[in-house]
Amino acid sequence: MTTLEKVSTRGDGSTGRSELILRDRPPLARAVHATRRSGLKYTILVLALAVSVFPFYWMYVVASNSNAVMSQFPPRVVPGPNFLTNARLAVEGVPFGTALLNSFVVASAITVSVLFFSTMAGFAFAKMRFRGRGGLFTFVLGTMLVPQQLGLIPLFILMGYFGWVGDLRAVIVPSLVTAFGVFWMRQVVAGSVPDELLEAARMDGCSIFGIVRHVVWPSVAPGAAVLGLYTFLFAWNDFLWPLVVLGNEPSSHTIQIALRTLSDTYYVNYSMVMAGTLLSVVPLMIVFVLFSRQMVAGAMDGALKG
Amino acid sequence: MSETSKALVGSATDDERTQRRPKKRRQASHGPAHEESWAPYLFISPFFILFAIFGVFTLLYTFWVSLHDWSLLGGMNAFVGLDNYTRLLDDPRFFKATVNTFSMLLLSTVPQMIMALILAEILNDRLLRGSHLFRSGLLVPNITSVVAIAIVFQSLFARQNGLINAVIQLLGFEPLNWHAGRLSSHLAIASMVNWQFTGFNTLIFLAALQAIPLSYYEAAQIDGASRIQRFSRISVPLLRPAILFAVVLSVIGQLQLFAQPMLFGAGAGSTSGGNDNQYLTILLYLYGQAFQQPFRFGYSAAIAWMLVLMSAAAAALVFGINALLDRRENRAERRYSKARARSQEVAR
């Protein structure tokens, strides 16, 4: 006989715990049921995967054919032979390498800084007591409501005042800490830094900075990895503000600006632009792979614990 | 992700737990003698310093500009007080842009959340094969720039040569002029956004799902709950903090929808959002007013502030709904535990 207690529907797990023993079911019925369900599952997943990846395939089709071919109807759906040609045009048309480097510098600097400052701030909001904590945090959240386009002109005026127009600093400094980062890390710290560890570290005489270094940082690593990836992507893909403030300085162009300048007279050679875009995705892929391992590790962790 | 997942699920209750502890223990947990009371302020200061420099100046300057008739090229003309705002409320284009923005907001947020929940539930399976591949694959749409995606989708939805219309024709239906119709253009743009962000939301939900102990599901299964019931009665309620988070992010992002509608229209400088402004969004309208003739800087600053107010209202609405749901759940919970206590007494 199996026994079990009713479980609370609240999510904190604090009210009660269930002990249970799985009831035996006929093995065949279980297997059949499982396969039927899993068929549908895999179909959905494969469909989702295909939809996610298809536009990249399409980009490759455009990038590997010539502009003229793509103008025909019905549209070609198979890749062509011109990828290298278009890619070469793209790379030669703009300072591609410099732009990639600039994008990398900007995105990395922002990511490192956001991770660093957001963790500190998140820790403060999550685990420390101080006056005005609630109000200040709500204020931080409130700043997320302000759209970027609102600040284009005034920000540009500010940058002119600092002498940073055309300088990568103009793009990096305003994004050194983001409200989203603070919010995210606060949640992560609240969920993953055990109070007991904090107390123990205190007892051991650790200063506040030591606590941050030895207790907080290691605990938040997977959550921070997600924030890091998200921030990097966001910084890499940002194009409006960088265009406005860096547009006049070709050596400061990020890759998004460089891709925008790949054009001729009044029109755009889509094949060339797509080839350039695909090339610019490669470093992102690398970053993605690096970070995703961390994420998956964290995910697996959760699955085993669950 | 386990810590994050716990955070997404458990954070709401975290504070309550610490508050329930007696005061003495709270003090002990943060150290007696050398508590650096300036430390928290130091930690949060970088954000506020940066915001003070870049954010506050921007906001105040924009507000100041919105009170004037100000041409971007010619400079400040005349102080007009709140005229720009009252004019906005009468502006049929602004009204259209607002309706469009909210329509696209619904068309993207709602399907995204539903799809993400379903996908997350499916992926939340230890025995699933190739789960790493699926998970990474779902994030792939976030890797590329909005500009490139917009070009791809614009060509996919083109009236005569678009792939989508080609498929529709293949199935025997009439091809649509996606750009011309209001709903159709909203659907096209929403599909762009959905494509890009469903995977991101799926992973958020997946992380949250993994914090839910398997035992809950197993208990429910023994009690005879179907798959769907387990999903709707266990997963969804416990995911509420994560859903709230994702919805708020989506709402704020959607209210600021700009690049997709701008790039959806063919041709240079397309800031009208279609011939009949059918897919004009608020931010696109703002941008057009400032950077295109007549370079009406003051008016666009007023639009910007209206947008901030609308975002605040929308966020408040979402949090309000969440609070309502919370209260309903609390009431049900209290009723349940009272009934339980009574039945236990009777049993004794």
Place this chain on the structure above:
Amino acid sequence: MRSTKITATLAALAMVLAACGGGSDDDTNGEAAGGDAAAETDEGEASGEAITLNLWTFGNFGYDDLIEEYEDDNPNITIETLIQEFDGHHDGLVTSLAAGSGGPDIAAAEVAFIGAFTNEADSFLNLLDYGAEEVKDDYLDWKWDQATTLDGSATIGLPTDVGGMAICYRSDLFEEAGLPTDRDEVSALWANSWEDYIAVGQQYKEATGRAFIDNEGLLWDAVVNQSSETYYDSDGELIYADSEQVRYAWDIVVSALEADIDAKTPAWSAEWNAGMNAGDFAVLTCPAWMRGYIEDQAPDTTGNWDVATVPEGGGNWGGSHLVIPAMTEHPQEAYDFMTWLLAPEQQLRVFEGTGNFPSTPELYDTPQMREFSSEFLNDAPLGEIYSDNALDVVAQNIGPNYNLINQEFGEALNRISDGLESPEEAWETALDNIARELSF
């Protein structure tokens, strides 16, 4: 206190930032006109000081070789170019003008913007102060006027190229429809009026069942610009609602829509490109720079195109000026470079390189111009056609809100085409919209 750890990290971060800032300092020979040591030379001293000029253009102006030559001849001057696509270029220019800093020494301004810029002449250098009167006669007078204020007190830009206007038609498709294919005969078909042009279109449609023109917007642009009084009169008054030319252009386009000879492919879209290949339309309004575009999009149609003159003559699409923002720190050097770059000899060289049609009429009689033709366009005498057209264009006061008004009309016509409004409704809506937008 482990505060040293924090300061160390912050210092490292600061070093990273400094490195980033320093990197862009080292690369180029100078900086943009945002104010910095290298460029801080006195304005009066022309030669001897190392100066960098920033030139912003869009698309393909074809100045690379000329720039190199100028730098060789003037070793103290370095010219940094920035080329962007149309929108980014103009947006960036407008932003820097608004902020009063971060702008170039010389910038291209297309016709869509020159009216607005002329209206705010204070933001630019008045070239007349630097002796521009001397070069005025080198240029087409209507083009010169586009960058001159109404009272003539300031000229802010020098002309680069002109769009010119002609009609490119598919001779093979004309043949199919039983229409003449020889370009003079074709030009004669519609030389006198646009109504004849529409009539030819109807004939074509009856014979082949296909559309004749690509879209209504480009037809509008071609017709409406043929008069000197379109949206503004020569005194700067708004006349769009009463202008005869505007009403005429409207009626022409509406009749084209009602005759259903419109392929409804939006300009610059993939369908438009495809249409060139597939023969979805038989005619295209063809400025000088369109040839390169068609060749790129539809190379397989070579030899099937020919060029006829535009109905009623005149009209212009595109073309730009170079302007000097007032914030420049090297006005004299910028002016000297600009006048050299846009002098007739250099414009001829640009023409030979990119096909951008010069705005200097003295070239129109040169053998290079007269004999210029294109195999792609069936050896049509492009030089002749475009120079004749350029000389025919009447001066038009573009006005500060030309683009806005034009766009409203264009969208109204598109709405008719999409079946959203009737012609009368669309006309009224357009007028209402324009009135509202300009009512501030």
